[in-house]
Amino acid sequence: MSTAARVVSTALPPFRNEPLTDFSRREEREAFQRAMADIRARLPLEAPLLIGGKRIETEETIPSVSPSDTSLLCGRSSAADQAAADKAVATARRAFEDWSHTTAEDRAALLLRTADLMRQRRHLFSALEVYEAAKPWHEADADVAEAIDFLEYYAREAIRLSGRKRLQPYILGEYNDLSYHPLGVVAVIGPWNFPLAIPVGMSSAALVTGNTVILKPAEQTPLVAWLYARLLEEAGAPPGVFNFLPGRGEVCGAHLVRHPDVRMIVFTGSRDVGLLIQREAVAAQQEGLPFVKKIVTEMGGKNALIVDSSADLDASVPDAVYSAYGFAGQKCSALSRLILLDDVYDVYLRRFREAVESLKTGPAGDPGTQVPPVIDAEAAEKVHSYIRMGEESARPVYRADVTALAGKGHFVPPAIFEVASSTHRLAQEEIFGPVVAVLRAGDFDEALRIANSTPYALTGGVHSRTVSHLERARQDFQCGNLYLNRTITGAIVARQPFGGYRLSGIGAKAGGPDYLKQFMIARAVSENRMRHGSAPLTERGTDDTWEEF
């Protein structure tokens, strides 16, 4: 164990969430504005590939354009081809030999150093997100805080799970233990909507458990991910342990998935791509792999909030509005179905509409913006197509007028539709934009039935002050993250482990006590310690024991 590592394991304070920036303080606002100016002056940035500690620039590059202002080029990333992907895998595989033999403490120390560096440059990361991902200030700030949380949390988790744990019940003369071991090369394929937190969470989990990583960032947000790659380097990640592979999903992403030396794929993104990865991985299996590819996928949601008759409307309207329209609805946890109980339906819908009418759509850099543009033209077109669908086959309640912003960026209008049936496509399909389908329920049971009527199960919420209804929701509301009397987005590491099931994902909970186990295999060893009737009596129950699986 290195000295740094020993310090880590002995003096690590308990996990504590990184506080969000208090933007009501002038010095924080000014610091943030300085960071924005600082980043702005450095644009466009370049993001090369990073393989085995070497930066490689490719001929083909992918532009990264600000969604708030399409005339602003944030930078360009290199685009890995299949050969580059092969090289990255071979490099990561070689690096695995050593990295897998480091101690959990050493690896945790790497994460903690990275977290420190990120903290120091926190506003720079956020500012780049404002430009590259069109995250409003506080959303960007929350994303960076969550990234820091993942690093801090997984560092502690890795230490907790490390070593041999003697298993109970203790039997004289028999020594049973369990230990966790890394898998190998892990391909991490990240989304653009949490351009830092999610790639950091997935890749740091892989690293700290002793795997080597190839991170393929989303095409829309390679620059934020590149800053993270540089931070890891600075924190001392050995060459080849972490490789950065920007490029087109169809080209290098797909190649990584099929690659016979990629042991595990961790993906967060759309349902279609997630399922495609699943199929591709199975196909690769048929070509005679000596292991079963492990896949962790986090996909979409069609998340519902139920507003009960006894709900506090004053509190639930703003919660619903923020959950649905914050970051223009581009969170997998975002609210897209509002299920209203009959007796509050009219009042609630009116107040909800009035609140949505009051939202300010605008560029992400403006601190007054509540609804930023969506990520790119394709996303905007998808939102528009659902709005058209709603206007044809549902009852339009509201649609903002964003024509004043037209042509500047990928702005789409916040919209609300009433739909008659939960089978309507607006109530079934993930739109990933500021569009809400409103449904009516006769009673609480029906509300739950409607809530459970999609193939997804990610987040859900209930606003109610009826204790028995909250209890029923706990039991019967099908979702990985249920939120009672609050917003349904904004899961916090450790406090609300995040992830869904059904077609929302495989149920791994990021930021929770089970997450790191996804990245490891468990091995059990049983040793007979009895020799001719003599067994070490002292062994009874003295060891480090396994508290919890």
Add this chain to the structure above:
Amino acid sequence: MSSIPYQTKQNFEEPHPSRPREERLEALTRRIGRNLFRRMRSSAPSFWRLAAVEDHFMKLMMRDEDLRFRMLQFVDVFPSLKDTRSVTRHLEEYLSSEEMGSGTGHGPLGRIASLLGRDLGGVRVITAATARLAITRMANQFIAGHTPEEVAVRIRSMEAGGFHFSLDLLGEFVASEVQAGEFARRYLEMIERFEDLLGPLPAVFADQPHLQAPPRVNISIKLSSLTSRFDPMDPEGTSAAVRERLRPLVRAARQHGAFINVDMEKYEFRDITLQIILDLLDEEEFRGFPHLGAVAQAYLLDADESLRWFLAELARRNQPTTIRLVRGAYWDSEQIWARQKGWPVPVISDKRQTDIMFERCTRILMEAAPLVRTAIASHNVRSIAYALALRKVLGQPAGAFEVQMLYGMAGPIKDAVLRSGVPVRIYTPCGELLPGMSYLVRRILENTSNESFLRQRFSNRVSEEKLLASPHESGLEDLGI
């Protein structure tokens, strides 16, 4: 937007050089305090007599924290329950769940029932009707009426007794521009019309000029109710949006001779609230308008620093106004919000320190006279006595200063202060129970809190000398040492 309090770290000159002698001030404070206690006519304000159903409700809440929490949750949901069946159901769900050990006479509901329940064949049960009665009466205790007309009736009789008022329109969170516009419209209507509802000013004031504190119509408003985008992250945008709706109100106040007091809300909103007031007063049209008041909250760790900054800003502009000094109404919430966000808690955690800060701010404020008029908003006799003593020591005239208290609270103290010749203004809420719920819950929390002066005085029966002791004293006597 120029400067915001906590960044201005310059050392401000103490506005008044001649510091009163501390002992004299302390002796005077106690003497005035004793006089105030003597002047209290009745022994306790209504709900401390514990005669009526709502008094029992309050008393139960003082008995244990968990019960208080559950009862408040029930009070909170109550106005949205439409029929007796759902009232009964929620009563049971909140107050007799299994983990609390339900059953007749044992669970919390049982405890309430044994005090206020109705006898049904030998078993006392609390009915929906009893609960409704208790809550309605509790609300009536703190809320003067549902409509301006109803409230005007109350205020007329308050005025006849020599009291002034500040009208508060209930309603808390504004989620849309429609709601914000509606609030602004109602404020405007009150500024323009309320005097007509009241009719002629009673004669008491004509006879006692020292009790006058014009203008007669005084409205308390919350700036966050004037826009749905009240966001301290965006001070410029927020200030512009709020001033858009504030301008017509201030214009009307000038025209009709009314006072607008800007209430202070949660800590996150403090700096921007003060800044908006300054921004408005910086507009040519409103420069020098003396009837736009602000509030300082003494329970904040940086209360004195912020107050000094604000006074300096006013002095720089030679801008007269009245500042209301309160301890602060969001003590419990601030604790919770800060913990959830991992931010430093902005409020003082030791009541005695808040009391010290209150006196320090009283002095800072009163030394800013005559540019700034002081309103001491407190039910704490020691705090009031301190301010009265300080006024004497500083040799300020009676009109330089007023005391404010909340409707439905501390009746005997109000009487006593008034009879000692100081103008008393009563903060008078108007509105329905539903929008008034946050206000009501804050009042219940405040009155049932162990730290409350009123509870110490009227329920715990702490001795007058203790209640009048300087907050600087060690406090060992409280422990019986």
